[in-house]
Amino acid sequence: MNDYVEYARYVTTEMTRNGYPKLCVARGDVDEATIAAFESALETATDERPLQRFFEDHPSVLAGELRANCRWVLPQADLGGRYVPDFLTARLDSGGMQWTLVELESPTAQLFTRDGLPRKELRKGLSQIQDWRNWLTANRDLARRARSDHGLGLIGMDHLASGIVIIGRRQHRSPTDQERLKSLIVRERVLIRSYDWLLEEARWRVALRGELAQDNAVMCEECVISGRTFQ
Template identity: 45%
Template sequence: MSDNEDELLTSNNSLKARPIKDVFEERRANDPLRDFYVPWDDIRQGEISAFEQILESSESERPLQRWLQDHPIFLVQHLGGGHGRWVIPQKRLGAEFIPDFVTLERFSAGFSWTLVELQSPKVKFFTNVRRPSEQLDEGIRQILEWRRWLSANRDYARRDRTQHGLGLSDIDDKATGLLIIGREQDLSTADSEQIRQLGYDHRIEIHTYDWLTREAKRRLEELERSFRRLRNRQDESI
């Protein structure tokens, strides 16, 4: 890379300098999932406050699903893929299933997919005899069913949409599961331990909606620290 941050690309045995911004824009233009790309570092305090308000007033997952569809940035703050993050809402898996969201993060080595299921924020996690509640059991079962469908239809799921597939490159039944359910204030210590075990047994991350808020705040704090460090370096160079 040159001093002015141009990227050198080889074409027809000659070197051509192109602005890195142009390279990224070209990649985005050719991305079949470009409509679902999420700029993960564009989080705002106002959005976090708005989410906290709607979370307090929601009696079911439906208003939260609609809000997250309009603000998908909340579903990628925990992801680490440095080559992009995408959120696809209501992606139909054949005629049988429609996950609330399918998220994608891209690394230098490939793709990592997550199947996201939302349940109500107003739930009891376990029964009096320590069995998973109806909502918790349903959330886990949904993700397991999606994985079974992907196992049986992997080629169709991976095939490009121009070839009548779903366009979910490299997805398979090993996709991570993410179940978002309930509130932290309703979790006992015993609940938390049992949920961790359930998540481990089924390879599903199980979190409350408060976790989404916490991850968004963490990212915002990181961005603000980075901005302050950059500003301090600029001040020192003057």
């Protein structure tokens, strides 16, 4: 057994013990019906609240922000009673646990004013990510400590976690908006994506399931570690 396998088993065991079961995207809940439900939710939502509920019911859809491989999707994890991120997601690779702080904003939101300044929804999303990172800077040990020891049980979490704000629809973004986003993403160290991007990732996952169903030799890392084959 190599060091990575030992570490992966340790992380999976500890996260499960802390109440955070791992989600296998290869055997997740994304199918054509789920995609249709997501499209319907997007078309009718006037703010982010129904999408928060949808992702809680269908975490594999939100997991698209990290592409393939198993991961954890934690809705509204309490950061010491101070902050409650919409979601925390994590995946495990050879570099350790890779955490992402996820902020949802309205799918109807426009990103910039006529003067090119971020509108309030985008400003709020970016500010939330930075607030959470600041909290993690001061409370790293609390975040990582086991829940049985009065911690949060977020193995490997720290202020270097990635951030993503999911906001608006693609059709509302002009070429100029896309250029402005590039600068914001670099400056804030936060990805800014549309809900349509997640929709495309969900469609890609359905295709992945089809490939895996035809080839049991292609497995996610949790299945390899546990010795299970795709079903």
